[in-house]
Amino acid sequence: MKVLLIGQGYIGSAFAAELKTRGADWSAASHREVGRFSNALNLLRERKPEILINAAAFIPPNSVAECDLKPAETILGNTMFPQTLAHACEAAGVAMAQISTGCLWSDSEEHTEDDPPQRAFNGHCGLYVGTKVVAEEAVKKYDKAYVWRVRLPFDEFNTARNYLSKLIRYAQVYDHINSLSHRGDTVKACLDLWQKRAPFGTYNVTNEGAIAAREVIKMMEERRMLDHTPQFVPGPNGGSKLSVKKLLNAGVKIRHVKEAVAESLAQWKTV
Secondary structure: OEEEEEOOOHHHHHHHHHHHHOOOEEEEEOHHHHOOHHHHHHHHHHHOOOEEEEOOOOOOOOOHHHHHHOHHHHHHHHHHHHHHHHHHHHHHOOEEEEEEEOOOOOOOOEEOOOOOOOOOOOOOOHHHHHHHHHHHHHHHOOOOEEEEEEOOEEOOEEOOOOHHHHHHHOOEEEOOEEOOEEHHHHHHHHHHHHHOOOOOEEEEOOOEOOEEHHHHHHHHHHOOOOOOOOEEEOOOOOOOEEOOHHHHHOOOOOOEHHHHHHHHHHOOEEO
8 A cells, every 4th residue: 555645634643643553655745745736746656656645624723613714725725725636646547535524414314425415615614614515526526536524533632623622621512413533443444445445436434323412521521521511502503424334335344433432531641
């Protein structure tokens, strides 16, 4: 497995760790190195990867909602950049994987990859979600591309981007039932898809099942991890639940979300 990884933020760093664990032949490049089509194409021809994984995105440090305040950076980073990479991969004959979002529905029903998104530029975090949706459409025009959807990533490390860390901090918590993505489980599943040479296309890469925010808070309270009692509020959108049947049918295993959350809380640590 020869991989070119773009971006080593919250999700990208988990890919890097797993690629090291697997002893993969991989290298990394920054957004600046491949921001132009010619640069991306030259790098692909030089390094000759089998697949490029784009884990880079424009995400403000506090919340994706702040993308609405920085439209130019959001459009460039989350739509135009993936499109440039897809064009370069197509020209070089290299497979591509785009990390996308699972925040595409708000009706609390379970959705498959074939269901059209309910959310895009409309509603809460509209610019972020909208640019990711448009990026999906751009990347999917290349017939050797994956779109891997991640939803509210978390693990046992107490960091700003961790969904569990956010629940600990928030005074108000949206009263939703959601699919979640354990970082380690998700990147393993993504790489398994490639190693198995699963058909190209879109995959929901979340843990199996869904979990209510109330249930997570209760688990935290039992472990005395909270110094306050959060208020549950309806929120601007409903929950988003993603089916992983396509992932499982491809022969890729992934834990149930409740098991992954329970283990993360049991092993909780600050870095």
